[in-house]
Every structure is written in structure tokens, then in C-alpha cells.
Amino acid sequence: MPESTESTRSTATESIEIDGIEMVRLLGPQDRLLTRLEHEHPDVTVAVRGNLVSLSGPEEDVRVAGRLVRELVDLVRQGTHLSQTEVGEGSRILRQDSSRSLADAIGEVILTSKGKSIRAKTEGQRAYVEAIEDHTIVFGIGPAGTGKTYLAMAKAVQALHRKEVNRIILTRPAVEAGERLGFLPGTLTDKIDPYLRPLYDALNEMMDPELLPKLLATGVVEVAPLAYMRGRTLNDSFIVLDEAQNTTPEQMKMFLTRLGFGSKMVVTGDATQVDLPAGTSGLQVAQHVLRRIDDIHFSHLTSADVVRHTLVGAIVDAYTEHDQRQMAREARRPQQQHRGRR
Numbered sequence: 001m002p003e004s005t006e007s008t009r010s011t012a013t014e015s016i017e018i019d020g021i022e023m024v025r026l027l028g029p030q031d032r033l034l035t036r037l038e039h040e041h042p043d044v045t046v047a048v049r050g051n052l053v054s055l056s057g058p059e060e061d062v063r064v065a066g067r068l069v070r071e072l073v074d075l076v077r078q079g080t081h082l083s084q085t086e087v088g089e090g091s092r093i094l095r096q097d098s099s100r101s102l103a104d105a106i107g108e109v110i111l112t113s114k115g116k117s118i119r120a121k122t123e124g125q126r127a128y129v130e131a132i133e134d135h136t137i138v139f140g141i142g143p144a145g146t147g148k149t150y151l152a153m154a155k156a157v158q159a160l161h162r163k164e165v166n167r168i169i170l171t172r173p174a175v176e177a178g179e180r181l182g183f184l185p186g187t188l189t190d191k192i193d194p195y196l197r198p199l200y201d202a203l204n205e206m207m208d209p210e211l212l213p214k215l216l217a218t219g220v221v222e223v224a225p226l227a228y229m230r231g232r233t234l235n236d237s238f239i240v241l242d243e244a245q246n247t248t249p250e251q252m253k254m255f256l257t258r259l260g261f262g263s264k265m266v267v268t269g270d271a272t273q274v275d276l277p278a279g280t281s282g283l284q285v286a287q288h289v290l291r292r293i294d295d296i297h298f299s300h301l302t303s304a305d306v307v308r309h310t311l312v313g314a315i316v317d318a319y320t321e322h323d324q325r326q327m328a329r330e331a332r333r334p335q336q337q338h339r340g341r342r
Helices: 021-029 027-039 061-076 086-096 102-106 125-136 149-161 189-208 212-218 249-256 282-289 308-342
Strands: 011-017 047-049 052-058 109-113 117-118 137-141 166-171 221-225 238-241 264-269 295-301
Touching: 011 061, 021 027, 027 047, 027 061, 027 086, 061 086, 061 102, 086 102, 102 149, 109 125, 109 149, 117 166, 125 149, 125 221, 125 295, 137 149, 137 282, 149 166, 149 189, 149 238, 149 264, 166 189, 189 221, 212 221, 212 295, 238 308, 249 282, 264 282
Parallel strands: 137 264, 137 295, 166 221, 166 238, 238 264
Antiparallel strands: 011 052, 047 052, 109 117
16 A cells, blocks of 8 residues: 655644733733734634643744744833734744844834833834934835834934934924815914824823923924925924825925935825825925935835734725726726727
């Protein structure tokens, strides 16, 4: 009787002991991180009893899953608040290169605020953060939820703490996203506050809430509409322009030429969410005009770098696919009309 050619995969079991608080942070709300771990390693059975995480299944799969759990625990100990992104990205990184640690792959902690570490969560984000470190002007371009503005502001606060700059300037164009806010009551400051509120919210997460009002009052931190930048030269500053897809080409040129000595600029935007009533986005023009200039870097983030709810990445992909189909239909329309006239 011929010998069977089927090879049996060897199985293994591994138990990892984790401190109680670290276990809670590792599992996440409603054990979502545990669910993501099981999704990433479907052949591995994961059981949690007390302070023990037990893994069983094919030997190689258990080895990778076990290392992932230990790497995630290390991030928790460093103050990182885990999300499903770290689980998915960590699994992918360790499969590709078993010699790399997850902490090295996603980069160092940028800031520690209110007991929470702020750091890149994906390799795309790590490359973006490194580009900010290495270049004078960086464009962070990508869909919603990829951390473009949040990481730029974290780098700005870090630069201020290190005394690399004397002030932080955060700005964005005052363009409504499909709503009309111009008839709101109040002073000019009251009217523009809704546009700038997301920047204030992020600052409050990153800085001492008692210190921030003083920094705002003294001008060390400035949050202002883009129109307020005209005519200024910004020296020794870290400047972040948010929602840059809503600038006109003239506004983008005006902003970039505010750059002074000892300063750094980060421009963030999503080319798929232009709210301009008409005309060309300054962000799109800048990508074409400035792409060959040294010390200006364009970082492109994708749905793989989305760090909000996992549905956000799926939504981004669905809209991107829809836009591509729409563009293809519009490209075919003139050809069909031409054939019809013939």
C-alpha cells in the first residue's frame, strides 16, 4: 500500500501570564482586541482565564500569535492605548519580518499626555512622522481617520517641549462642509470658532488643560483661520495647515510663502473631500507644482492607515471604488456620444 503523502502539521500550546490591568487594556472594550486577534489567526484557539492567555493550534501560527500578544503587552506597558489597528498591523508586520519588533516598526512615542502615549500606529504613519522629522515642509495626504492632523500636532507639541521652536501655529481655511454658518450670532471669534474647534480638541488632549489657556493668551500657541496668515513671516515656528484641500491655489501659495527661518510646516488634507464651491484645490495644484523641490516631502496615507473604527477603512475603500467607477463612466461618455453622432 503506498505511503500517504499528506503531511500533518505539528500543533503547540502556549500560555502567557499578563498583569490584571494590562490584561484589561489588552482585551479592549467588549474584548474587541481579542476578537481581532482571533480574526487575524483563525487557526489559533485563544482562551482567557484570569491572568492567562492560552493559545493552541498549528505550531507556527501559535508562535506568531504568541509573539504578537507579548509585543502588544509591551506597548500597553509603555502607555499605548491599543486599538484593533495595532492588532491587525502588528500581525501583518510580524508575518512579513519576524526579526522586527512591533514597537520599532511603528516608531517611538511622540508624546505622553494624561497617561496616554501618542505614537504612530501603522508603518505608513511611522513614515509620515519620520518625514516630518527630516523635512522642512511635509504634505500629509490621505483619507479621514489616518491621523494626519493629530500626528502633525503631536510633533508640533513635541518640538515646543524640546525648545526646537518658540511657538505653534495651527490654521485651516474657513470653508463649510455643505453647511452655512455665516449667519451665526456673535463676534468674529464666535463665528470662526466652529471651524477651529477640531484643532482645539486635539490640543486639549495633548497639553495640560491649565497651561493651554496661558499659551494661547501669550501667543505661544495660536489657532487662527488661514486668512489671518496673510502678510506675516513665521520664524521659529511649527505651523500646521489642516483641511488643505479646501484652499485655493492662491491661498496655498500665500501660506507656503509665510515660511521663515527656523520653522517647519506640515500641510494636511484629503483630496477626495473638497468643499470648495468651485475651482481647483490648492492641495492638488501643490502636488504637481512642488513635487521636485528638495526638502518638500509628500506623504500619502491610505485606508490601511485608518486608526478610527474599522468600518472607516471599509467606508473609505467603498467611496474610492465608487469614485473610480464614476470617473471611468465619465471618461467613456464622450466616446459614446461621438459614436452616436457617426
